[in-house]
Amino acid sequence: MFFNYKRENIKALTIALLFISTSFSNLFAQKTTTVNSPDWSKNATIYEVNVRQYTPQGTFKAFEKHLPELKDLGVKILWLMPINPIGVKNRKGTLGSYYSISNYKTINPEYGTLDDFKELVKKAHQMGMKVLIDWVANHTAWDNVWVKTHPDFYTKDSAGKFVPPVKDWTDVIDLNYNNRKLWQYMVDAMIYWVKETDIDGFRADVAGMVPTAFWNYARKKLDKVKHVFMLAEWENEGLHKHAFDMTYAWEIQHIMKEIYKGKMNVGNLDAYIAREKKRFNPKAYRMTFTSNHDENSWNGTVTERFGKAQRTFAVMTFLVKGMPLIYSGQEAGLNKRLRFFDKDTINWKKSDYRKIYKTLVHLKLKNKALWNGIYGGEMQILKTNDNKNIFAFVREKDGNKVIAIFNLSKKEKIVNIANKKLDGKYKVLFNKKDIEITDHIKAELKPWTYLVFYK
Structure with missing residues (x-):
């Protein structure tokens, strides 16, 4: 996602969805699924890679040198933020938003070449790690190649002009999923990356703003090529029915923040755990976190949001039911808001957090009580x-x-x-x-x- 307005919008939508889902949980709980998560995911921790800010060079080749450190950390899934080229028209900042895509089938030249990316995926696989790429299916840059070749793929106003999906997202324009031809082109682009680079799945940006029927269609097509892993940036149980292995556990992160502020307490956590059991299929994975690219850039560092409780909540994300996420730099005690539209390299200093995260990741790898979905123990x-x-x-x-x-x-x-x-x-x-x-x-x-x- 792009910036604070977007984050707050998604948060508001999520709260609305939660209200509907929890109020009628017995009627609408998602208890059936055709999704069977890959065996390698059952004890995995996921790590979000911000290629732009990871190294001074901001390239695949420079990041590749860090793979041995991530293998030592124990993470099994690398989620790379969008690797596609960024639009120039109406760009924000000097480098633009990662999520303003100008071509779905090419590599952002700032990161390197297609061969560089293939080599990165190959080496990650050799070290026992899987690779997901961020996929922005809801909107494109104003100068995406489809604007000229397929203008009918886009939502237009009464004057026939392209429109952003949300008023303040001025660097992108909305895709129109009423056009079924768009579905074919979008899935074709996704399949391209699986076939060409051997990636292992996708993280779907603002997944709930795209029709669930499209994601169901995409998953079916993708699984015919390779058994993929799908992560949705959304918190709706219906997405697990046919399309996604994992969704964001935003609500528990929100509860943790409110507990630190003194506005909620453990009773809210207990109620959350009870709701989760009713709402989600036992096979569904829920991604727990204290930070990610949006939280860090727009809502604050873990120190700003969790203060003296930051270590405690980091530990909690590994012990409650769900798959924990580590964002780039958290293992180095990242304590600054990384700029979203400009270069802002992570400071890789020594930190106790590396030992903390390594201990937690390796405990999860070995201790079945902490495994994901049906493979782990229920919380009592x-x-x-x-x-x-x-x-x-x-x-x-x-x-x-x-x-x-x-x-x-x-x-x-x-x-x-x-x-x-x-x-x-x-x-x-x-x-x-x-x-x-x-x-x-x-x-x-x-x-x-x-x-x-x-x-």
């Missing part, structure tokens, strides 16, 4: 002596177990939990000390801290 909420401020749960699967206890308040808390599910011998997250727990835990937790035990 644990009652505590302070259910407004202490968030506690257990997840179990095939002999693996994780117990997580979070103090989500600005005050020190004495935590008491009594439950037979606690019984067992565990290791403590981050220090690997052995500990035996009976059916009762009593612990002192400082503000915005946690205890995590696993086996």
Whole structure:
């Protein structure tokens, strides 16, 4: 996405969708699906790559040198922000929005060549990582090649002029999916990248602004070429029925922010977990995060949004049900808003966050309780002596177990939990000390801290 207006619009739309979905969850919960996620995704963590800002050069070749670090981190899926050329007409800033596409079948020359990209995908595969590319199906740049060759692909006003999908998105124009020929051309472009470069799937920008029927059609066509993985930038359960493996878990990220502000509490988290079980098919993956390109550029750094709780919420995104996302630079403690339309290289400094993320990613790889969808354990909420401020749960699967206890308040808390599910011998997250727990835990937790035990 492009800028704050867009982010806030999507947020408003998402809240509306959530209201409808949660109010009638028993009637409209998506319980059937034809989507079968690739086996390699079941214990994956996804990493968002901002090629422009990743290195001073901002190229595929320069980014390629970082692949060994990402392999060591343990991430299995690399999602690259759009790799296509950016429109010049009505461009914003010096480099333009990543999401203003001028040609769906060519490479942004600022990043390198088609061969450079093929080599990047090949090397990622050799290291056991999969590659998704960002796909902008809702709109194009004003000077996209289709403007001249297929003007009938676009939405027009009463005067016959092209229009942005939203008034303030002045650097792009809306595509008209009432034209079924557009569907064929768009899917043909997607298939081109799968066949030509051997990518493993797509992240669909503002997926809910494009007809779900199109995505169903696209997934069916793509899977005939290769069993792909599809991520939707949206939060609607219906998208999982035939098209998408994973959707954004925006709501829990919103709840985390509001808890830090003191406007929500653990009760809101408990209610969210209950709604998720009703709304989504157990096979559906939900992407959890504390940052991404939109959150960072438009809503603030993790320090600005989560303050002293940023580490706690980072840990939480790996332990709740869902696939966690790491955005470029988070493992280096990224603490600035990257400019969206201009060059603004990430400062790759040493940070404790690399060790934190590496520990969490590798725990998820090995511990089945934390795996994605039906492969992982369900969240079982644990009652505590302070259910407004202490968030506690257990997840179990095939002999693996994780117990997580979070103090989500600005005050020190004495935590008491009594439950037979606690019984067992565990290791403590981050220090690997052995500990035996009976059916009762009593612990002192400082503000915005946690205890995590696993086996």
